[in-house]
Structure formats: structure tokens, C-alpha cells
Amino acid sequence: MAKPLPADSVGLVEPQRAYFEDALPLDCGRSLARYEMVYETYGTLNAERSNAVLVCHALSGSHHAAGYNSLDDRKPGWWDACIGPGKPIDTDRFFVVCCNNLGGCHGTTGPSSVNPETGQPYGPDFPMVTVGDWVRSQARLADRLGIDSWAAVVGGSLGGMQAMQWSIDFPDRVRHAVVIAAAPRLSAQNIAFNEVARQAIRSDPEFHDGRYQSEGVIPRRGLMLARMLGHITYLSDEAMRAKFGRDLRKGKDDFNFNYDVEFEVEGYLRYQGRRFVENFDANTYLLMTKALDYFDPAAQFRDDLSAALDRVTASYLVVAFTSDWRFPPSRSREIVRALLDGNKNVSFAEVEADEGHDAFLKPIAHYQSVFATYMDRVALRVGA
């Protein structure tokens, strides 16, 4: 890049690490004897320690939510549109923490880390992790950082599910929950898409039952297919039409009548898939999709979401996008309705947007306005 960083960027940031030696019991019945978590922070923790905001990442996210790790970075962190000075999560007022979740592949202990018991990568031996496990590990990180209570826990998609879980599991430690483009649990269709993605990975001949690292290979085709499939569900029909239509690949004016890339959309998906394979681990992808499938806070309350949310004391902002068909507004309304049952403080915005599920990452005027206004209210309430 080597050009000046934008004024509304958090600038250069360096990932930090925290080591945990106490075993973490997991929902699956197993436990992690020790682990490390990699995270980034932006802004400054105030003297009262009241201005901390936890940002939770989604399926393929990481701890790198905003700013640049090096001046050569081509792109900023994944949620740079919403985190920075003067942005909805204003780093002039808030101390923002974002960590890579357990099972991840960006530095936090996960399937590609070395298993201390064997000296080999965990691979398929890494335990299944759930949203609840992540929340508990994040709570330990909060303890380490001296944060008793978050001004807000914020996230989109799977990140929004973590915000929900936080408000249920640690009601005293969350003052506000911002749940964007999420759902109270996956639908059969959602799980079906996840299963196809997993089968694409697991049936790749290079998968080797998850021990591909020891074999020195990567289930490239499977992971690429999984990502291509996922990407379709992140976009709306309208967004794809606007972006690609039936345009032929650049430089072409006729069909080749073969299986090479004919249409722009094919080239785009293959490009996205290839790029993803370069910096994402297949076992992590499998784990993350399972965590999504298992997420269901109402399950322990006889499928009564209102009962699950009964202990919530946090105020909620729920945001959904009209063209999101992965987690459409009706799914967000389920969350809202359950909160209403308990007379909780909740506001809900249904943002008109063509971008589909991906809209939560985009700078859309109404979205940014309601999000920024809400965070402003959070800041006033916590004295940030």
C-alpha cells in the first residue's frame, strides 16, 4: 500500500496474545488443557473500565476487525466500515476488543495448532466448540484485560449469536447487545447448506480424514467449493444481478461451449474460493459451521426462546436486512418477539438493502445511522 492511512482508520495495529493454563471445559464434554487466544484492541480503556466493547467475528472472520497490520496491507480489517474514529463503534470513545475464536486459524488455538499431547497438529482431534464455549473463553480474556462488564457486545451473523449468548450466560457483564443479521438458531435450510459445505471438504481426496497437514497437503478443492457455496448464500439474487448479470468474462464476446469460465459470476466465485483457500483452514471451517448448527439457546428451555432470554438484563439493538435470505428479517423478529415477552429494552431496525447477508459488513446509510446513534446512546450511558 505505502500510502497514508485514511483519517478515520484506527491505523496500524498489532495483534496480541493471551495464554491460558487453566483447562477450559467445553460443551462437548471434553476440555482444552491450555490454549492461547490472539486478539486486537483499538482505542483506550477508560479509568472506570466502563467503555469496553467486544466485537465478535462471524464464520470466516478473525481478530483483525479494523485498521492495518502493516503498511503493505491491501485491505483493512473485516469490519473497518464500522470501527474507527467517528464510525459507529467510535474508537475515540470505546475500547474495542476483538479476538479470534477457539478453533480458529488466525492464531488462536485451533485444529492447525500443535496438540501438546502429541506434538502433532490437532487436525480432526480438536474438540468441537460451541458459541457457549467461545463466550466462556472470551469471558476469561475479559478477566485478563480487567473488564468486568462490557459496555456492549456486538456482532453480525455468527457474531450476533455470540452477543446473544453473552447476554444470556453473563447477564451482569453485558450492558448492551447489538445483534446484526443473526437468527436465534439455524433453520433446516441453513443446516443443509452447512452440510453440503462440509461434505465438499470431507470428500476431497486430499482431506485425509482431517490429517491433511501431516500429509503436507490441503483439501483445496473441497474448501474452495464450500466457500463458493457459502458466498452464494451471502449475496442476494438482486446483488448478483447487479454485480454480474449474465455478463461474459472480460475480453469474451461469445460462448466457448466448454467448462471454462464463461460468465463473470463463475470467475468471481472461483476467485473468491481460491483466495479463501490461501488463508483459511478446512478443519476450522468444519468446526465453525458445526458451531452455527449447534447454536440454539432456547433448546435448554424447552424450545422457549422467551424463557432463554428471560435472564437478560442487557438492552438490545437488533438489525436485519431486507434482502438477507440466509438470516432474513423474520428470524431477527423472532429474537425481538422473545425479548418483548420479557419486557426487555429492545430496538429493531429492518434496513432496506440489496446486498443480502453481506450487508452487515457494508457502509449502508440507514444501517450506519441507527447503529451509530445506538452506540452513541451506549457511550452516554456508560460514560464513555
Added chain:
Amino acid sequence: MSELRPDLQVVADWILPNTRVLDLGCGDGSLLRHLFETRRVTGYGLEIDPFNVSECVRNQVNVLQTDLDQGLSDFDDNSFDYVVMTQTLQAVRYPDWLLGEMLRVGREGIVTFPNFGHWRLRLYLALRGRMPMSGALHHTWYNTPNIHLCTIRDFEELCEKRNIEILERQVLDHTLRPRRRSGVLPNILGEVALYRFQRGAGSIL
């Protein structure tokens, strides 16, 4: 906070402290905020306009972006003391059905609407032969959101038909303040009508 619009002040005066209020078409949330601050009322506002939704959030009002034409299915029977709808009845698709929804969800309903029977509007149509416009009704016929305008007499007839019991009526002048002798020819002299009502005896949800 700026002073409450006079018609909203009348509505606020009807609402008892420590109650639960649902405000349909709550605008920027001024009424709810006023009620929170002065009467420790709790509740939610429903609003469709994105700008107003942000304004409600700014006003620290719980707001749910909702299209009233979709009804109040998010809300349980009898879950509010009052369901309020100010200056919105004439803009919804099924006003009669929505009044029923209000009384399903709330113990009492409060509505305000511009009275189409006001003498100025009658005169406007009679003399000019054109769709009446006024301070309260400043849209032209082709771009007005007001698709179900009614008069005080129309509204009361609907209430009668639907077994809705009117508890209180107030009519306002063009400054949106109560008329001193509001019992005199309300359908001719009242510019804005306010009603507080409940389910009539013997009616079921």
C-alpha cells in the same frame, strides 16, 4: 428536550403513570420519551420510516421498525395498558381492522386524526371543487399518504358498529389545542379529533 406538541400533550394527560404503552407510528419518539420522563411509563414505539427510527434511538425510546399494515402479530393479547396511534389512522390500509388489533393488544386505545368534517374543508370542496387541503392535510390528492380520511361522525359510527366503547373525546383547533367548548358542533368546528376507547361490553377478542 423541546416542548411536546400540544395534541400529544392532551394524549399524555390521558395516560396514567406507571403503565405500559405501545405507540403506533411513533415518529421521532417524542410522546414516549415524554411519558418515560414524566410518568415512568414503559413501552415501545412502532415506526416505519428509517430516519424516524434513528431519531427514536436518539430519544432513548425502544423502537421497532414495523409496517402497521402487517398488524400487531408480534404482540400478545392484553399486553399493554394503552395502545396509542396519533395522526396515523388515516394513513393505514385497514383502519377498522387495526382498531381491533389495538384493542386486542391493549386495554384501552387512543387515536387522533384530522377531522375531514371540519367546516373549512367542507367549504374548500364546496367552493373550489377541489380536494381540500389544510394545515393538518397539506398533501395534494395524488401524493397524500392519507388514504382513509374520515370525519368525527364516521369514526363514531365505526366504533358503534364494532362495539368499541368511546370513553373520552376531545377536539382541537388549528393550533392543536383543545377547543374551549368542544361539545359544540365538534364535527364542524374540530380540526383534530382525539379519542380514548375500549372494548364494548360483551365483546370478545
